[in-house]
Amino acid sequence: MKQCPSALARDNWFLHEIDPSVGEHLASCPTCKAMxxxxxxxxxxxxxxxxxxxxxxxxxxxxxxxxxxxKGWRLLWFAVPVLTGALVLAAPIEWKTSRSSQVDVxxxxxxxxxxxxxxxxxxxxxxxxxxxxxxxxxxxxxxxDQLAFVPxxxxxxxxxxxxxxxxxxVYVSLYPGGLEETLLPLPERNEALPGSITLDDSPGEERxxxxxxxxxxxxxxxxxxxxxxxxxxxxxxNFDKEEAIAGWIVLVKK
Amino acid sequence: xxxxxxxxxxxxxxxxxxxxxxxxxxxRSSALDATQEVFVRVVRHxxxxxxxxxxxxxxxxxxxxxxxxxxxxxxxxxxxxxxxSLPSKSGADPTSARDVLDxxxxxxxxxxxxxxxxxxxxMTHKEAADVLQVTDRTVRNCLARFVSRCRDDLAxxxxxxxxxxxxx
Numbered sequence: 001m002k003q004c005p006s007a008l009a010r011d012n013w014f015l016h017e018i019d020p021s022v023g024e025h026l027a028s029c030p031t032c033k034a035m036x037x038x039x040x041x042x043x044x045x046x047x048x049x050x051x052x053x054x055x056x057x058x059x060x061x062x063x064x065x066x067x068x069x070x071k072g073w074r075l076l077w078f079a080v081p082v083l084t085g086a087l088v089l090a091a092p093i094e095w096k097t098s099r100s101s102q103v104d105v106x107x108x109x110x111x112x113x114x115x116x117x118x119x120x121x122x123x124x125x126x127x128x129x130x131x132x133x134x135x136x137x138x139x140x141x142x143x144x145d146q147l148a149f150v151p152x153x154x155x156x157x158x159x160x161x162x163x164x165x166x167x168x169x170v171y172v173s174l175y176p177g178g179l180e181e182t183l184l185p186l187p188e189r190n191e192a193l194p195g196s197i198t199l200d201d202s203p204g205e206e207r208x209x210x211x212x213x214x215x216x217x218x219x220x221x222x223x224x225x226x227x228x229x230x231x232x233x234x235x236x237x238n239f240d241k242e243e244a245i246a247g248w249i250v251l252v253k254k
Numbered sequence: 255x256x257x258x259x260x261x262x263x264x265x266x267x268x269x270x271x272x273x274x275x276x277x278x279x280x281x282r283s284s285a286l287d288a289t290q291e292v293f294v295r296v297v298r299h300x301x302x303x304x305x306x307x308x309x310x311x312x313x314x315x316x317x318x319x320x321x322x323x324x325x326x327x328x329x330x331x332x333x334x335x336x337x338x339s340l341p342s343k344s345g346a347d348p349t350s351a352r353d354v355l356d357x358x359x360x361x362x363x364x365x366x367x368x369x370x371x372x373x374x375x376x377m378t379h380k381e382a383a384d385v386l387q388v389t390d391r392t393v394r395n396c397l398a399r400f401v402s403r404c405r406d407d408l409a410x411x412x413x414x415x416x417x418x419x420x421x422x
Contacts, residue, residue, distance in 0.1 A: 007277070007375040008314060008385065011270050016307055042276060043269035050272070050286060055264050057290050062297040130261045 004032050010039075052148045055132040056125045122210055122234070123150040124249065141251045143201040151212070199253065206253050210234070211246040255300040263305055268293060270310075271317055278321045278374055288320045311385045314375075318367050325358070361403055364388070368396035 005013070005022045010032075013022040026032045124135040127146040135141070199206055209226040212234075225239050225246055234247040255263065271292050276285035295316050296303065303309055358366045364386065371382040372393075379393045386393070 004376065006377040006381055007274065008310070008371075008377055008381055011274075011310060012307055015266060015270065015310060018307060039273050042273045046269050046272045051264075051268060054268070054272075054286060054290055055293075058264075058293040058297060061290065061294045130258075130265070132261075132264070 004029060010036065052125050052127055052132050052146075053150045056123075056134045056150075059133055122249070123152060124148075124251075125150060135251075140254045141199055141206060142254055143199055145199045147197050147199065149210075199251075204253060206251040208249040208251070209246070210249060211244050213242060213244045215242065255296075255303045255305070259305060260297065260300055263296065263303075263309075264293065266305065267310070267313060271313055274314070274375075275317055275321055278318075278370060279324060284324055288317065288324055291320045292317050314371075314385050315367075318370055319363070322358075322363065322366055322370075357400075357404060357407070361400065364392075365396040365399050368393055369400045372397060 005025060009019065009022050010026065012018045013026065017023070026036055125148045126133055126135050126141065127148070128142065128144075141147075209222070209229070211222050211225055221240065221242070225237070225244065226248075228239070229237070229246050229248065231247050234245050237244050237246050239246075268289060272285055272289040275288040275292075276282060279285050279288060292313060296313075303312065358369060361369070367386060368382055371377045371385060372379070377385070379390050379397075383390045383393045
């Protein structure tokens with residue numbers, strides 16, 4: 001092949017190995033080599049940081065498109081203000097109910113995400129046996145599940161994040177890798193945090209501590225904060241002259 | 255495409271689709287939205303789809319339409335400015351950027367798609383025809399329309415510049 005192959009021919013070669021002359025050209029042409037390296041880097045970055053969250057979004061969007069069993073029903077125009085009024089009345093009741101049922105001891109609440117309605121929230125995306133889905137309150141987790149995290153609705157100023165787990169009084173920093181490092185910057189809106197964790201085979205609950213701060217504080221600071229935090233929802237806290245949003249995620253492992 | 259094939263399709267094709275959307279849209283966030291939309295359509299049509307080269311053609315077609323929709327949406331925003339690279343004959347020239355809003359404005363959807371296949375993806379006329387499931391002649395006609403449109407734009411731009419120059 002004398003002429004450089006198109007993007008389609010390149011993709012066809014890498015995905016289906018059609019036309020070996022494309023492969024030979026890519027191996028010998030410096031322009032194509034550079035372009036291929038760039039594309040592979042884009043794909044690798046996507047695979048490591050975005051793909052799991054995006055598959056979850058696709059699955060979620062697809063489920064929304066499923067026809068409603070009430071298809072064909074139509075709301076009468078006068079029902080709209082009535083329903084709106086009912087929702088406004090119901091909202092504080094729902095809020096009170098959810099607040100009063102919260103347990104301030106980590107380990108008692110199994111929740112797929114941290115945060116009350118309208119407040120900062122961290123979605124947990126799970127990859128299990130090749131399938132990817134968002135965790136909700138009715139899901140359990142299993143050993144070898146791969147977990148990624150998507151922060152949502154955080155105030156503009158809160159750009160840093162860390163996640164650690166408590167095991168018999170010992171903190172293991174998961175984001176970032178070592179206790180000496182500072183917290184990671186948050187990714188763009190609705191994107192997953194880089195990297196993921198794989199749950200081990202040991203039985204019992206998985207307890208993950210999360211915190212968001214305005215400044216890049218050390219993971220050691222996060223570990224101290226986790227010792228005094230007992231809530232299973234994300235809350236604004238003032239600790240050691242720093243403002244933060246912090247809480248526990250407790251996952252029931254089967 | 256059953257559940258397992260769908261999972262395999264995510265793994266195999268999604269990064270390639272994302273990279274292509276990013277190449278067209280030149281914006282990570284829009285490329286993610288476009289990729290999501292493409293795969294929502296995959297899920298919706300999965301009973302008719304099988305992995306393979308034909309599926310890749312289908313993905314290219316859908317991704318192009320989705321990206322063009324995003325571009326049209328941006329066009330409605332007066333402040334939108336979207337640029338993409340037109341590759342040279344050698345296949346890679348990231349330096350020569352054109353404003354896609356101006357270049358594709360007023361053209362029919364098929365011509366817009368052909369312009370992207372040939373000038374962004376570097377496809378041959380035959381490849382573009384295969385992906386679009388039209389004849390080579392249709393592709394040539396679309397490209398002729400696209401080139402004619404570019405010439406008109408250039409002529410208009412030149413005359414506008416002259417008018418500005420003669421003004422005191």
